[in-house]
Amino acid sequence: xxxxxxxxxxxxxxxxxxxxxxMTGYYFTHHKEIITQQYPDNRATLVLPERFRGEVxxxxxxxxxxxxxxxxxxxxxxxxxxxxxxxxxxxxxEGKKKKAVDKFVYLLELCTMCNLCxxxxxxxxxxxxxTFEHSVYDRSQLxxxxxxxxxxxxxxxx
Amino acid sequence: xxKGETIVFYLLAALTLVSAAMAVGTRRIFRSAVYxxxxxxxxxxxxxxMRFEFAAAVQIVVYAGGIAVLIIFSVFLTQRAxxxxxxxxxxxxxxxxxxxxxxxxxxxxxxxxxxFPTPAVAEVDRSVSAIGRRMLATxxxxxxxxxxxxxxxxxxxxIGCIVIAMRxxxxxx
Amino acid sequence: MWNLAQLTDLxxxxxxxxxxxxxxxxxxxxxxxxxxxxxxxxxxxxxxxMERKVSAFMQxxxxxxxxxxxxxxxxxADTLKLLVKEGMTPDGVDRFLFNxxxxxxxxxxxxxxxxxxxxxxxxIWDLNIGVLYVTAISSxxxxxxxxxxxxxxxKYSLLGAMRSGAQIVSYELSAGLSILTVVVLxxxxxxxxxxxxxxxxxWIFKGHIPVIIAFVIYMIAVTAETNRAPFxxxxxxxxxxxxxxxxxxxxxxxxxxxxxxxxxxxxxAIGATLFLGGWxxxxxxxxxxxxxxxxxxxxxxxxFGKTFFLIFLMMWFRWTFPRLxxxxxxxxxWRYLLPIGxxxxxxxxxxxxxxxxx
Numbered sequence: 153x154x155x156x157x158x159x160x161x162x163x164x165x166x167x168x169x170x171x172x173x174x175m176t177g178y179y180f181t182h183h184k185e186i187i188t189q190q191y192p193d194n195r196a197t198l199v200l201p202e203r204f205r206g207e208v209x210x211x212x213x214x215x216x217x218x219x220x221x222x223x224x225x226x227x228x229x230x231x232x233x234x235x236x237x238x239x240x241x242x243x244x245x246e247g248k249k250k251k252a253v254d255k256f257v258y259l260l261e262l263c264t265m266c267n268l269c270x271x272x273x274x275x276x277x278x279x280x281x282x283t284f285e286h287s288v289y290d291r292s293q294l295x296x297x298x299x300x301x302x303x304x305x306x307x308x309x310x
Numbered sequence: 311x312x313k314g315e316t317i318v319f320y321l322l323a324a325l326t327l328v329s330a331a332m333a334v335g336t337r338r339i340f341r342s343a344v345y346x347x348x349x350x351x352x353x354x355x356x357x358x359x360m361r362f363e364f365a366a367a368v369q370i371v372v373y374a375g376g377i378a379v380l381i382i383f384s385v386f387l388t389q390r391a392x393x394x395x396x397x398x399x400x401x402x403x404x405x406x407x408x409x410x411x412x413x414x415x416x417x418x419x420x421x422x423x424x425x426f427p428t429p430a431v432a433e434v435d436r437s438v439s440a441i442g443r444r445m446l447a448t449x450x451x452x453x454x455x456x457x458x459x460x461x462x463x464x465x466x467x468x469i470g471c472i473v474i475a476m477r478x479x480x481x482x483x
Numbered sequence: 484m485w486n487l488a489q490l491t492d493l494x495x496x497x498x499x500x501x502x503x504x505x506x507x508x509x510x511x512x513x514x515x516x517x518x519x520x521x522x523x524x525x526x527x528x529x530x531x532x533m534e535r536k537v538s539a540f541m542q543x544x545x546x547x548x549x550x551x552x553x554x555x556x557x558x559x560a561d562t563l564k565l566l567v568k569e570g571m572t573p574d575g576v577d578r579f580l581f582n583x584x585x586x587x588x589x590x591x592x593x594x595x596x597x598x599x600x601x602x603x604x605x606x607i608w609d610l611n612i613g614v615l616y617v618t619a620i621s622s623x624x625x626x627x628x629x630x631x632x633x634x635x636x637x638k639y640s641l642l643g644a645m646r647s648g649a650q651i652v653s654y655e656l657s658a659g660l661s662i663l664t665v666v667v668l669x670x671x672x673x674x675x676x677x678x679x680x681x682x683x684x685x686w687i688f689k690g691h692i693p694v695i696i697a698f699v700i701y702m703i704a705v706t707a708e709t710n711r712a713p714f715x716x717x718x719x720x721x722x723x724x725x726x727x728x729x730x731x732x733x734x735x736x737x738x739x740x741x742x743x744x745x746x747x748x749x750x751x752a753i754g755a756t757l758f759l760g761g762w763x764x765x766x767x768x769x770x771x772x773x774x775x776x777x778x779x780x781x782x783x784x785x786x787f788g789k790t791f792f793l794i795f796l797m798m799w800f801r802w803t804f805p806r807l808x809x810x811x812x813x814x815x816x817w818r819y820l821l822p823i824g825x826x827x828x829x830x831x832x833x834x835x836x837x838x839x840x841x
């Protein structure tokens with residue numbers, strides 16, 4: 153029947169509109185749930201969400217050891233050429249030559265924080281940090297070398 | 311010294327006439343529509359000046375809100391923005407001016423010949439309900455027949471619109 | 484108590500005693516003009532701030548909170564910014580119409596102020612066709628939008644103007660029909676008569692369900708007529724970069740912006756006058772004590788309270804509902820609002836003839 157459908161459509165529409173208005177009306181009358189972060193003011197107490205991705209860093213232990221083997225999996229995984237791994241050959245204790253990382257170059261200006269390098273890393277050497285105040289006066293400062301000077305490969309990481 | 315009322319009358323008349331002249335004089339078609347609109351509003355202003363508010367409001371609703379918008383829409387749908395219209399040939403300009411002058415002459419003759427007696431009733435009832443009663447009255451001073459004829463015409467126009475706009479079923483020719 | 488008519492009578496009397504009538508009339512016109520412009524400026528500031536605060540709270544945000552205490556000076560700062568900005572006229576526009584359009588919008592909004600009763604016996608021009616005058620003049624607004632859209636020489640502006648034209652022309656019908664319901668009940672087009680008829684109760688209470696339906700239709704139709712979301716097709720930011728005022732900047736843009744808010748105020752004022760009794764206080768039957776207390780509140784407070792309640796309702800719509808598509812918009816008008824409005828006005832006419840209303 154045309155008329156019943158017509159009026160039930162109207163009733164349904166009015167009902168759903170009122171539902172929406174009740175939601176916004178609830179928000180309007182409950183000011184405590186404000187989600188705005190007044191950022192520069194609350195810089196000291198600012199808590200970022202756990203999964204926020206700010207920049208790629210390499211984890212180092214207190215003995216200045218990292219877990220990067222220089223396998224360049226991250227470099228291959230990166231969609232826009234953010235990572236350049238410069239490798240070198242090191243002679244280990246048994247006298248064998250072994251590939252190791254010389255410079256882990258990270259171009260922050262190209263990074264889109266897509267997380268693919270972290271997923272690609274077989275040894276969990278890199279991770280995403282939560283820092284986000286990246287503005288600098290010179291572009292060259294955005295080119296970073298992630299492995300600290302004189303850092304070594306952690307024992308037992310292949 | 312002129313009375314304030316007279317000054318206002320001449321201002322409104324000047325607005326109406328000048329914008330009417332500009333409406334036919336300009337070569338940009340959209341401007342022409344806007345000048346026409348201001349001319350119509352000038353006439354509405356004259357009705358307000360005469361304190362026939364109902365006629366003035368109807369003038370604005372029908373002409374400014376309806377006809378002018380219709381004209382502007384047809385300009386939108388058919389013309390390109392900012393293009394000047396081509397200059398009409400001299401002969402056509404002269405013919406148009408002649409026709410306009412002839413029409414004006416006829417109207418002026420009528421105006422001069424007509425004596426314009428002062429109406430016996432000093433104050434006309436201008437309220438909307440009085441207008442409505444006259445509109446539907448069937449007596450000597452009523453307008454029921456023209457009113458109904460006009461509404462029939464509008465009804466015919468409406469039905470025509472519906473027929474034109476109606477979607478034909480795809481299997482029918 | 485608090486009768487503004489005494490004030491106006493005082494000024495009127497003094498002017499006519501001191502000056503010849505023509506000059507006194509001219510002075511009165513100037514005073515009214517200044518008052519209206521002042522009201523415009525004040526309303527613009529208040530409404531813009533209100534819109535931003537309401538939208539912020541509805542979206543669990545804070546809104547402007549830096550300029551002045553709690554951000555109260557924000558709209559003043561905005562006004563200052565717009566005043567000192569360059570009013571550009573882009574190349575290739577129709578200069579005359581481009582510069583004229585904001586003023587037409589503003590003048591149309593100003594003319595609409597005339598028949599509104601702000602308080603008891605406080606009205607600029609109580610003409611006998613008040614409501615018809617409002618519907619007539621508000622149709623001039625579309626001309627300003629069409630002028631702006633066409634003269635900008637910009638396809639977004641033109642599209643916005645055409646959308647807005649189609650929208651305003653079609654929603655005017657529903658708004659007119661719902662206004663007519665109250666006119667039928669009152670039997671007069673004069674604003675003062677309409678308000679007086681509601682002295683024993685507002686039409687929305689006295690007129691049963693048909694008047695409530697008319698009120699709902701009126702609110703929907705005027706939201707569309709003032710080009711506000713969810714009917715802001717004319718300036719849909721995500722589609723048309725600003726619609727008819729894309730090319731406007733500085734003070735010319737501000738005039739459009741102000742005219743939009745003034746129009747919102749006016750349609751809400753008319754809605755409050757027609758359905759909620761204008762400046763008439765809330766009276767309930769025979770409760771004389773209650774009615775006495777209600778009478779004690781000044782009539783202008785009643786008027787502005789009701790108007791701002793309706794404005795808040797429109798803001799509530801705006802910040803809740805998503806924008807309609809153009810076909811949905813026309814469907815809503817021609818398939819739902821208009822037929823319902825027509826049946827509704829028949830019902831109201833029956834009620835008015837049989838005197839079933841209270």
